Amino acid sequence: MNNSKVKPTASELEILNILWSKGPSTVREIHEVLELNKDAGYTTTLKLMQIMNEKSLVKRDETSKSHVYSANVSKELMQGQMVKGMIDTMFNGSASQLVMQALGNHKADAKELDEIRKYLDLMDNKK
Amino acid sequence: MNNSKVKPTASELEILNILWSKGPSTVREIHEVLELNKDAGYTTTLKLMQIMNEKSLVKRDETSKSHVYSANVSKELMQGQMVKGMIDTMFNGSASQLVMQALGNHKADAKELDEIRKYLDLMDNKK
DNA sequence: TTGTACTTACGAAATAATTCGTACGTTTGT
DNA sequence: ACAAACGTACGAATTATTTCGTAAGTACAA
Secondary structure (H helix, E strand, O other): OOOOOOOOOHHHHHHHHHHHHHOOEEHHHHHHHHHHHOOOOHHHHHHHHHHHHHOOOEEEEOOOOOOEEEEOOOHHHHHHHHHHHHHHHHOOOOHHHHHHHHHHHOOOOHHHHHHHHHHHHHHHHOO | OOOOOOOOOHHHHHHHHHHHHHOOEEHHHHHHHHHHHOOOOHHHHHHHHHHHHHOOOEEEEOOOOOOEEEEOOOHHHHHHHHHHHHHHHHOOOOHHHHHHHHHHHOOOOHHHHHHHHHHHHHHHHOO
8 A cells, every 4th residue: 555645536535445345346336336326338438447547546366257355555544635735724723622522513422532532641641 | 504415525615614713704805815725816716706696605795895605504513414424334323433533543632632621521421 | 988907607628537348469279 | 260248549529617808887197
């Protein structure tokens, strides 16, 4: 997993998500998942994945006739990039503002809140 | 401030950010700020703002010759939409996962961490 | 008055992203 | 062997976004 600053489009992100959760997949496998939510032809998916390959967002194994694609950027890295973008453009660079917005509007159950507390304590210790 | 589910493009978001921080402004005022970071002509900015007006992302006061534009969606609302989108597409619907990603990679100082703690406690009380 | 500067409106070019048709090759079942 | 099914490649149409040129109106100073 290399690759520094590529920004996937919305469609590309959908595909990456599938690859992250399913692991290496053929175009058809990806396409079948995509079909559940949207409606586009097979060659559309194929083309997208070919482009993603050129951009090195995915890599592909051409050993067998049906090429097998896998993500070439980690989900964590991409999450990081996107969260950073969001903090910079919408939260004046303040991570905690984002955090509060996220907590305010989206229910987290008690267990999750506890995890976050632990996390906060952990960060204090680091100093 | 009305308007439900419009998704601003990146350029539109830049303009909204300026409007949110400066308040109602003319095209020229906005353009002067934009010019600091990018380089595009005046009519480009104008056109963009006209389109945003059609989409009701902004509203405009045509009383004086130089029309005065202001945001027609609140920053908070937009933050909410975007955070939600992010949580749904990149964090499996879990707000706390986003929170931890945000805290993990982006320094928040001690004061901010305390604010977050207070916030967490407050949420517990609500139950 | 005349001309310079500024404004809006708007069509259309330039660019980016998505979608699809079609060609062409390989595999598989009969 | 042959057709049907399935795979890749790829040019090009479609759609979305960004950019700009030009026309036309108004204010204002010389």
